[in-house]
Amino acid sequence: MASSRRTTESSPHSGSIRTAGSTSNATSPSTSTSTSTSRSRDFDQADADAVYTLAQEDSPLGLKVKDALSIIDRAIEEYGLQHVALSFNGGKDCTVLVHLLAASAFRSQRPGTNTNSHSTLTSSSSPSTSPTSTPRLECVFVRCASPFPQVETFVETCTQRYHINLRAVDGGMKEALQIYLDQKKQEVPIQAVLVGTRRHDPHGEHLTPFARTDGGWPDFMRVHPILDWSYTEIWDFLRHPELTLGGSKEAGLIEWCELYDYGYTSLGSTHNTFPNPMLKAIGDSSVKGGWRPAWELKDETQERAGRDAKLVKQMIEVEEQIVTL
Structure with a gap:
């Protein structure tokens, strides 16, 4: 399925490739983006229901979604939504994760819903008619040095779309997380952080779905809902025909950072x-x-x-x- 989201004729790098510290003739990354907030809509209960419907499918992707939701549901059940944050950087894995977290958060707002119960994933797939408040998601954005403007724009778009309380922190991961946790202690302490690490990522081989941080790092529970997802499954989810969200006219697109188009x-x-x-x-x-x-x-x-x-x-x-x- 070809994407209809491309709005520019040339890619962010259409000539020679830039290398660190070089001044080649590569074109600069385009600052235009197809993730315009004026053309998109916010995540709502119908989107949450669509995710849980997918989790009921007896398919490889459906089973992965079910397992991921179970992990997120458990984290929310154990710590409370307000004490759970997402490490969000605008990448494809985090985009899958924020969509799953938003679905779990909406489901947790239903009166009488136990997010950690088996019935959560096997209940009716029809859209909910119960009044549901819009949950706010806690997210930390550790901003790297020299970020792509497309990433910054996409993160800003997601902040609105997924009802995110975003805290952007500059610096290295360890130091930035400590700053974030210290700041949140003065508000609502964060006890668990969802991370989009997958098995084949650096340092992902021996991880488990729930793992406390290593010694010398800020102390919190790391939660890895998509640890065993493949690269293909990430894109199958983002392009699933029943999970449309964003500004695209084409069904089956959860909006992602436009750099992936190029x-x-x-x-x-x-x-x-x-x-x-x-x-x-x-x-x-x-x-x-x-x-x-x-x-x-x-x-x-x-x-x-x-x-x-x-x-x-x-x-x-x-x-x-x-x-x-």
Whole structure:
């Protein structure tokens, strides 16, 4: 299913690839975005019901959604929604996670609902007619050095869309989390933080769904609802036909950061993040911007290939040699 969300003709990087500290002739990332708040709507009860309906499907994705919701439901049940935060950076994994958290939060507001019960996932899939207040989600955004403007814009859009109380903190992850937790102690203390880490991410191999932070880190319970999701399942969820949310005219799109439309598969700062060389549309002039979208990556082990500036540069050089032959 092709995306209708592209609003610019060229990709954020349409020429040579920038490397850290270089001044190549690559075009600067476009600051335009298809995630305009004027064209989108906010997450509501119907969206929550759609997620729980998907969790009832006897499919690989349905089972993953069910397991993830069970983990989030348990966290809310044990700590209370106001004591649970999401570490949100605008990436694809966090976008899946905020959608799941919003669904669980809405379900937890239903009178008499026990979010940690089996009945939560097996109840009627029809839209709820019970009056439900709009829950607020606590989120911390650890802003990296030299962020992409598209990421900043998307985070701002999500803040409204998902009813987020966002606290942006600059600095390294450890220091930023400590600052955030110290600030929240003066308000409502945070006891658990949802993280979008997956099994094949750095340091994800031995994680469990619930794990306290390591020694030397700020003390809280880390919650990993999508730990065992694959790269393909992340995109299957974001592009599921029953989970439409955002400004797109096309059904089946939960809005994501527009950088993923142009070959980016893993996001960091502008100094260490590049389009994935595996998605370079070599010899295919029909692909706008020259890069295929993130969901077309076939080899999941290459998800972070765009974080390797040398590899990306080599790929571009090979393409240029082919073109000149």
